[in-house]
Amino acid sequence: MQKLKIPVTFDPVKAAQKRSTFDGILPLQSLIRLTESLVIKQGEVAVRIECATDQQGLAVLQGTASCSVSVCCERCGETMLLALESSFIYTPVKGDDNAALALIPESYDVIVRDEHGEINLRQLVEDELILALPLFPMHDAADCNLSADAMSFGDIGPEPEKPNPFAILQELKKK
Ligand SMILES: [Zn+2]
Numbered sequence: 001m002q003k004l005k006i007p008v009t010f011d012p013v014k015a016a017q018k019r020s021t022f023d024g025i026l027p028l029q030s031l032i033r034l035t036e037s038l039v040i041k042q043g044e045v046a047v048r049i050e051c052a053t054d055q056q057g058l059a060v061l062q063g064t065a066s067c068s069v070s071v072c073c074e075r076c077g078e079t080m081l082l083a084l085e086s087s088f089i090y091t092p093v094k095g096d097d098n099a100a101l102a103l104i105p106e107s108y109d110v111i112v113r114d115e116h117g118e119i120n121l122r123q124l125v126e127d128e129l130i131l132a133l134p135l136f137p138m139h140d141a142a143d144c145n146l147s148a149d150a151m152s153f154g155d156i157g158p159e160p161e162k163p164n165p166f167a168i169l170q171e172l173k174k175k
Contacts, residue, residue, distance in 0.1 A: 010121060013117065094117055111124055
């Protein structure tokens with residue numbers, strides 16, 4: 001199957017009227033905020049979004065975004081692979097139209113349309129993946145290079161041969 005790049009921006013209301021489906025990829029390197037916390041900043045994000053109009057007449061974008069990323073294990077510092085996956089349902093809104101916002105079911109997230117009536121799909125997908133990224137990624141204990149046992153001894157600190165800078169200060173004070 002040929003992988004198509006999905007559009008960065010589009011008009012969600014028109015897409016909903018046409019019942020468009022976007023099925024394609026986003027280059028991972030175009031998601032700069034996300035790749036900041038990744039070890040390998042290249043790859044592909046698989047994105048699928050179905051646009052439709054619900055019974056209430058709202059335009060609805062329902063989709064998934066998934067990719068595998070390399071992050072640093074917070075325990076051992078080695079690179080680890082993580083599968084990120086996100087499912088979402090958005091409805092587009094115009095700015096701060098509170099009357100319209102009040103009618104939106106809680107199960108929908110809202111995305112604001114810009115002055116051209118478009119939304120930024122790349123930003124939406126990037127936000128979703130950043131939320132899917134764990135704050136402190138770690139290997140499972142069994143796979144981690146630093147076992148839980150080693151951690152419990154708390155034997156991680158400055159090497160003993162290195163002089164403690166505060167000790168030096170104390171020596172100076174004594175003189
Ligand atoms: Zn680890």
